[in-house]
Structures are given as C-alpha cells and as structure tokens.
Amino acid sequence: MTTLTKTEDAPVPAGPDPFLSVRDLHVRFSTEDGIVKAVDGLSFDLERGKTLGIVGESGSGKSVTNLAVLGLHNPKSAEITGEITLDGQELTGAREKTLEKLRGNKMAMIFQDALAALSPYYTVGRQIAEPFIKHTGASKREGRQRAIEMLTKVGIPQPNLRVDDYPHQFSGGMRQRAMIAMALVCNPALLIADEPTTALDVTVQAQILDLLKDLQQEFGSAIILITHDLGVVADTADDLLVMYAGRAVERGSVKEILTQPQHPYTWGLLSSMPRLSSDVNEALNPIPGAPPSLLDPPTGCAFHPRCGFVDQVGGASCTSERPPLALGRAAACHLNAEQKQTFFTEQIKPRLG
Amino acid sequence: MLRFLVRRSLGAIVILLLISAFTFFLFFAAPRDPALLACGRNCGPDALAIIHKNMGLDQPVPVQYWHFMAGIFTGRDFAQGPCPAPCFGYSFATGDAVWNTIVDRFPITLSLTIGAAAVFLFVGLATGMLAAWKQGTLLDKLFSSASLVLSSMQIYFIGPIVLTLLVYNTNLLGQPKYVPITEDPVGWFMGLLIPWCVLSIIFTAQYTRMARSAMIEQLQEEHVRTARAKGMSAATVFFRYAWRGSLIPIVTIFGIDLGTLFGGAMITEVTFALPGLGTLSIESVLRTDLPTVMGVMLFAATFIILFNIIVDAAYALIDPRVRLA
Numbered sequence: 001m002t003t004l005t006k007t008e009d010a011p012v013p014a015g016p017d018p019f020l021s022v023r024d025l026h027v028r029f030s031t032e033d034g035i036v037k038a039v040d041g042l043s044f045d046l047e048r049g050k051t052l053g054i055v056g057e058s059g060s061g062k063s064v065t066n067l068a069v070l071g072l073h074n075p076k077s078a079e080i081t082g083e084i085t086l087d088g089q090e091l092t093g094a095r096e097k098t099l100e101k102l103r104g105n106k107m108a109m110i111f112q113d114a115l116a117a118l119s120p121y122y123t124v125g126r127q128i129a130e131p132f133i134k135h136t137g138a139s140k141r142e143g144r145q146r147a148i149e150m151l152t153k154v155g156i157p158q159p160n161l162r163v164d165d166y167p168h169q170f171s172g173g174m175r176q177r178a179m180i181a182m183a184l185v186c187n188p189a190l191l192i193a194d195e196p197t198t199a200l201d202v203t204v205q206a207q208i209l210d211l212l213k214d215l216q217q218e219f220g221s222a223i224i225l226i227t228h229d230l231g232v233v234a235d236t237a238d239d240l241l242v243m244y245a246g247r248a249v250e251r252g253s254v255k256e257i258l259t260q261p262q263h264p265y266t267w268g269l270l271s272s273m274p275r276l277s278s279d280v281n282e283a284l285n286p287i288p289g290a291p292p293s294l295l296d297p298p299t300g301c302a303f304h305p306r307c308g309f310v311d312q313v314g315g316a317s318c319t320s321e322r323p324p325l326a327l328g329r330a331a332a333c334h335l336n337a338e339q340k341q342t343f344f345t346e347q348i349k350p351r352l353g
Numbered sequence: 354m355l356r357f358l359v360r361r362s363l364g365a366i367v368i369l370l371l372i373s374a375f376t377f378f379l380f381f382a383a384p385r386d387p388a389l390l391a392c393g394r395n396c397g398p399d400a401l402a403i404i405h406k407n408m409g410l411d412q413p414v415p416v417q418y419w420h421f422m423a424g425i426f427t428g429r430d431f432a433q434g435p436c437p438a439p440c441f442g443y444s445f446a447t448g449d450a451v452w453n454t455i456v457d458r459f460p461i462t463l464s465l466t467i468g469a470a471a472v473f474l475f476v477g478l479a480t481g482m483l484a485a486w487k488q489g490t491l492l493d494k495l496f497s498s499a500s501l502v503l504s505s506m507q508i509y510f511i512g513p514i515v516l517t518l519l520v521y522n523t524n525l526l527g528q529p530k531y532v533p534i535t536e537d538p539v540g541w542f543m544g545l546l547i548p549w550c551v552l553s554i555i556f557t558a559q560y561t562r563m564a565r566s567a568m569i570e571q572l573q574e575e576h577v578r579t580a581r582a583k584g585m586s587a588a589t590v591f592f593r594y595a596w597r598g599s600l601i602p603i604v605t606i607f608g609i610d611l612g613t614l615f616g617g618a619m620i621t622e623v624t625f626a627l628p629g630l631g632t633l634s635i636e637s638v639l640r641t642d643l644p645t646v647m648g649v650m651l652f653a654a655t656f657i658i659l660f661n662i663i664v665d666a667a668y669a670l671i672d673p674r675v676r677l678a
Contacts, residue, residue, distance in 0.1 A: 130585065168673070
C-alpha cells in the first residue's frame with residue numbers, strides 16, 4: 001500500500017519513510033516580467049515498485065517538478081525550496097557531486113523527445129554505456145556489452161549492430177526505446193518518464209508502456225509517469241496526482257480518481273476526454289478559459305476563474321483562501337465531501353457516459 | 354564521400370576558370386599598356402611594336418587568354434626561352450619566371466596564415482569557452498567587452514603601434530622577418546610572432562564571441578540536459594557534449610573566413626615588409642604585371658578553394674548526420 005491510497009483521516013504516513021518524498025516544493029524562476037511560480041507548494045510520496053501518474057495541462061508544473069527532483073534546474077535562474085528525500089537522502093541543497101552520483105544511477109529520467117534528447121554526435125551504444133561506465137566503474141568493453149544487453153532488453157533488433165548506429169539512423173520508436181535503455185542501464189530505483197510516448201504513434205505507444213511495466217516488474221523501480229493523457233495513466237499508473245497551476249489539486253489511486261473524482265478540474269479533464277462508448281454526435285466538454293499566468297496566479301483556489309461551482313461554496317473562500325490538500329486520497333476544493341459526491345454523480349457522471 | 358569530393362572538385366574548376374577569365378579581361382580593361390613600362394624612355398613606335406610582339410600583346414585578348422591558360426598545363430615557348438608547365442609566363446616587370454617567384458614566396462604567406470589561424474582558433478575558442486563557462490561573471494563581461502573593442506582593430510592601425518611599442522621603443526622583440534623553418538625553427542617563430550598576433554587580433558576577437566555564443570546555445574540543448582541527467586560531470590557535459598555541437602557553426606565561419614584571412618595576410622605582409630604572396634600581388638598590380646597578377650591570383654584561389662573543401666570534409670568528422678547525406 002502506498003501512502004497515497006490511505007484514507008483522508010490518516011494524512012500523516014505511518015511507519016518507515018516513503019522511498020521518494022516531496023514536501024512543500026516550490027520552484028520559482030526569476031524572469032524579466034517577474035517571478036514565475038512554476039511549482040507552488042507541492043507534496044507527494046512514492047513507494048518502490050509503484051507508479052505515480054502526474055497529469056495536468058501544459059505549464060502546470062509537471063516537468064518542472066521532476067527536473068527539480070533530479071536537480072537539473074539552473075541554480076542561477078531557479079529558486080527551489082522545500083524538501084525532496086530519496087531513500088532517506090535529502091536532495092534539495094545537496095552538493096552537485098552528490099547529485100551526479102545519483103543521476104543516471106539511482107534516479108534516471110526518460111525525456112519526451114528522444115531525437116532532441118539524444119546527442120547527435122555520439123553512437124547510441126556509447127550514450128547508453130556512458131552512465132554505466134561512470135557509475136559502476138566498468139571498462140569500455142563491458143560498457144559496450146551492457147549497451148547491447150540493454151538494447152536487446154528494450155527490443156531493438158540486431159542489437160550488436162545497432163549499438164554502433166547514431167540516433168538519426170534510428171526510427172522514432174527505436175529512439176525512444178534507446179532512451180529507455182539509457183535510463184535503465186544502471187537499474188535505477190526511481191525512474192521519471194516525462195511524456196515518454198507523446199511523440200509516438202498509438203501502436204508504438206502501447207509497446208513502450210508495456211515495456212516500462214515489464215521493466216518495473218523486473219527491477220522493482222518506482223516510476224513517475226508524467227503525461228497529459230489520462231488514457232495512458234489509466235493503464236499504467238497505481239496512483240495519480242492531478243496538477244493545476246503549479247499545485248496538486250487532487251490525489252488518490254487511479255481507480256478512485258477515474259471513477260470518483262472530487263475536484264472540478266479533474267471533472268473537466270475527464271469530460272474533455274473522448275470515449276468509445278459515448279454517442280458520436282455528443283460534443284466534448286472542454287474546460288472553459290485558459291490556464292492562468294504563473295506570474296500572477298489567481299488568489300485563493302487557482303482554478304476559481306474557470307470553475308463552474310464557485311457559487312456553491314459559501315462566502316468568498318474560493319477567491320480568498322487557498323484550499324489545502326491533505327496527503328492520501330484528497331482534493332483541494334472548498335466544496336464539502338457531500339457536495340463533491342452529489343455534483344459528480346448528478347451532473348458530471350451522466351456526461352461521461 | 355567520394356561523390357562529394359568529385360562534385361566539389363568540378364565546382365572548383367569552374368570557379369577557377371571564372372576567376373582567371375575575370376582577372377584577365379579586367380586587366381585589359383585598364384587603360385595602361387604594360388609594354389610602355391618595359392620600353393623605358395625614348396620609346397619609339399617601332400620598339401614598342403617589337404615588345405608587344407615579344408610579350409604576345411599584339412594578338413587579340415581571347416587568343417592571349419587561351420595561350421596563357423594552355424600554358425599552365427602544357428608549357429610555352431617565349432623569347433626568353435622555354436617555360437615548362439605549370440607555366441604562368443615571365444614577369445613583365447622583372448623578367449623572372451612567375452611560377453618560380455610564387456614558389457619562392459609562398460612559404461612566407463603559408464607560415465603567416467597557418468600560424469595566425471592557429472593563434473586565433475586556439476585563443477579565440479579558449480577565451481570564448483571560458484567566457485561561456487563563467488557566463489555572467491566579471492570575467493565573461495571582461496572578455497565580451499574586450500572582444501568587442503578588439504574586433505574593430507585594423508591591421509594597418511595596430512601593426513605600427515605594436516612595432517613601435519615592442520620593437521623600436523623597448524627592443525623586446527626583433528624586427529619581424531621571415532626565416533625558413535627548415536633553417537632555424539626558433540628564428541622562424543620569433544620572426545613571425547608579431548605578424549601572427551597582429552593578423553589574428555580581429556579574428557581572435559570574433560572567434561571569442563562566436564565560441565561563447567555557440568557554447569551557450571549548446572548548453573541549452575536538450576541532449577546536453579540529458580547528459581546531465583545521466584550523471585555526467587559538469588566538465589564532461591561542457592567539453593564533450595556541448596563543445597562538439599558548438600564546433601559546427603565555428604567550422605562554417607572558418608571556411609568563409611579563409612578568403613578574408615588571405616586578404617589580411619596581404620595587408621600584414623605589406624605592414625611588416627614581409628616578401629610573401631600578398632606583397633607580390635600588390636607590387637604586380639601596381640606595375641601592371643599581368644602574368645604575375647594572374648599567377649598569384651590563381652594560386653591563391655586554388656589554395657583557398659582546396660582548404661574550403663578540407664573544411665567541408667571536416668564537417669563529416671564532427672557531425673555524423675552529414676556523413677550519410
């Protein structure tokens with residue numbers, strides 16, 4: 001059981017510390033126009049062997065959060081506060097040398113666009129072998145053997161030939177597999193996959209997700225899967241974190257969130273997803289309005305300018321007070337539990353079909 | 354690769370033909386008779402006609418051009434004697450065989466340009482990368498403003514200043530001169546040190562700025578971030594991943610700059626009285642010495658094109674994506 005799936009009345013996790021724990025993370029970028037609050041008070045936990053899906057619109061802070069976990073933000077432009085602990089080790093404020101030893105070794109990342117994320121100047125094999133050589137002290141020859149082994153594992157045909165190819169000689173799906181091989185070469189305990197399938201067509205997408213699942217079973221890694229595609233999450237993730245404007249607005253298990261969502265933003269996300277079972281003539285219900293500027297986010301609940309349920313909350317708490325989000329199954333919304341239940345079953349659920 | 358070389362060589366031949374034709378006909382468009390120079394004072398029309406005939410100037414210009422171009426490959430016979438291929442004729446001004454003069458003077462220009470290129474590539478890339486590494490610091494700002502000032506320093510302005518300061522006033526260095534490297538490597542180096550530095554100053558400044566911006570651009574590339582995400586050290590990321598990509602724009606500009614470098618070498622040679630091809634070409638233009646002008650022009654153009662092909666081939670070494678294309 002992960003701490004995320006515990007019920008609302010037990011917000012503080014009991015027992016040993018979770019494998020990855022993020023507490024009150026803030027990431028701010030200074031720009032010419034002001035300070036961008038890209039991540040604004042985010043907390044979550046993740047256990048070994050589990051997959052956490054993070055969903056949200058572009059610019060909701062998904063990628064920024066995970067780059068912060070790896071410590072890849074430029075310290076000159078990004079201000080990071082809060083606590084990130086991996087297996088008991090504090091990552092925020094850790095020395096660069098310490099992070100270097102963890103990156104690619106204990107924690108690794110799969111990037112979205114493999115063509116841009118792989119260096120065009122070195123062979124695929126060399127790029128896969130590099131972190132292995134660095135972190136395990138293996139020789140060049142062992143590194144190459146390991147690269148071939150990894151390429152075999154991710155299903156690249158003729159791996160002992162393709163190992164000497166350059167990324168541009170690979171197809172899109174193969175490049176993404178090579179990227180995965182590179183991330184997994186040191187059997188990382190934490191794997192962050194940033195929209196690993198967005199650039200791929202649907203059949204390849206399914207293969208890549210299966211591959212991730214298989215590899216997770218083999219190595220017991222914890223996976224963070226960043227996506228804006230709820231369909232991907234439904235098949236792959238155990239827990240789900242819905243992000244909006246740099247904050248988490250709802251968390252719970254995938255099943256809970258997909259069947260009993262509690263936050264109006266999540267309702268909007270689900271309503272804007274096409275379903276096979278729904279009538280072809282029925283229009284989708286996109287969320288009205290546009291994501292807020294992170295330079296000057298709305299007061300109170302960041303979602304209130306686009307929310308259709310503001311009137312249902314007594315007083316002006318939606319515009320003045322930021323709703324808290326407990327750990328465990330929770331939604332950051334001022335509606336009370338009964339209202340959430342009622343509105344969802346009466347107004348939203350019938351539309352989802 | 355072979356196809357690339359064949360294609361480029363054919364292109365080079367066309368370019369050289371165009372250059373030769375252009376130079377040749379431009380020469381005859383000038384209202385000066387080279388025979389008058391050779392004829393001296395008290396030159397009667399009869400004497401002039403004989404000189405014209407000897408020089409081959411009595412024939413129509415296209416025929417002269419044909420003879421000249423054919424001579425390069427087959428050799429020619431002149432009144433002065435036979436001229437074996439590659440024959441660029443005899444100088445109107447001195448009567449020496451042009452090819453021998455070029456072969457004589459070329460090592461000076463070659464030493465000057467290669468040395469200067471080494472200086473500006475090394476110093477320019479090193480300072481540019483250092484500025485990128487220390488981006489935003491005082492050092493970066495210092496390098497950036499210095500390169501801005503230095504890139505507006507002309508050779509004929511800075512050359513005499515350096516000469517005055519280092520040679521005439523303080524005697525720190527000797528008068529710039531050329532000693533063949535085969536005779537005295539140290540003397541060769543010391544004699545050319547000032548010309549190298551002066552010729553390379555503008556280039557150094559430009560390459561500093563170029564290397565800095567290319568590095569900074571590369572450091573923002575996604576694949577460079579991936580390298581960091583793999584746990585590569587900052588130095589590995591900088592010198593292996595970012596540096597490789599930053600070379601591509603620099604190599605491109607270097608290919609274009611080769612012609613400019615030769616132009617700069619000309620001015621440098623004149624500034625420091627080095628008897629290289631640059632000095633020779635300026636002398637021969639002033640003396641309406643057609644064979645020498647043609648010889649130097651074609652020789653220099655061949656070299657610049659050849660180096661350009663080498664530079665383009667170097668692309669394939671740097672960027673594997675070019676190899677198959």
